[in-house]
Amino acid sequence: MDTESLTEKRVAFVLLARTDVAKLENQVLFTWGQEDGPKERHTFDFRATMVDGSRVAIMVKYDKKLSDEKFIAKSSRIVAHVTTDFADRVTLLTEKHLDPVAVHNAILFNAVRKPDPDADAVMRDAVSNLIGAAKIGDLIQHTGLGGRGFRSIARLIGAHELELQRPARIDYDSYVMRRAA
Missing domain, CATH: 3.40.1350.10 (Trna Endonuclease; Chain: A, domain 1)
Structure with missing residues (x-):
């Protein structure tokens, strides 16, 4: 654009x-x-x-x-x-x-827009039974995906499959939860 x-x-x-x-x-x-x-x-x-x-x-x-x-x-x-x-x-x-937070997150969504089907599938599976909120860093550690896991979580937030527990810059210390249906 x-x-x-x-x-x-x-x-x-x-x-x-x-x-x-x-x-x-x-x-x-x-x-x-x-x-x-x-x-x-x-x-x-x-x-x-x-x-x-x-x-x-x-x-x-x-x-x-x-x-x-x-x-x-x-x-x-x-x-x-x-x-x-x-x-x-x-x-x-x-x-x-x-809002600087919205700008930061929107730029991140743009940066990670290219899919990584394998990492995204692993991360979707990891959060499929999530009850409440989980720390992004813990989800990444649990899946063993490293940076690919962070990018996958950012894509899932950008696609509105996950949401932040509270408005914040997306980082390893942020908490995410499954989006309410």
């Missing part, structure tokens, strides 16, 4: 990790104007299609832009022209909207 800034890349990773986002498009062109007249254009950084079918056009900007009156006026004009055939709503995200 092509992004134009580190903040955009982080937003993309976080959005892709969310369970309510079904599809994410980037650099989406939006045009408006009279049919027989000149068109105006704006490229939204992302458009997320949610699992409920609604679509959200997303602008990603640095927080300092929010104090720029020209930017606010231009953004307001763009938003006023967005119709439901393009997006159901528009949102603006800055680096300050990003």
Whole structure:
């Protein structure tokens, strides 16, 4: 996915990790104007299609832009022209909207996205009868998978087969549990 800034890349990773986002498009062109007249254009950084079918056009900007009156006026004009055939709503995200824990975990999910079928099968078996929470490091030690086990657990969390006991950066000391059905 092509992004134009580190903040955009982080937003993309976080959005892709969310369970309510079904599809994410980037650099989406939006045009408006009279049919027989000149068109105006704006490229939204992302458009997320949610699992409920609604679509959200997303602008990603640095927080300092929010104090720029020209930017606010231009953004307001763009938003006023967005119709439901393009997006159901528009949102603006800055680096300050990003939770560092969510960013860390989303980057990890992206890094481990390539399956390891053997390790994943061993880890799925190890957690299949898990009651309550278990420390990631203990599960890895139990399976003998080492780093492959850590990556497998991260994939299982990213796939929502496991969940963290509490919001935290995924590491060997984190506790995971089977996701409630």
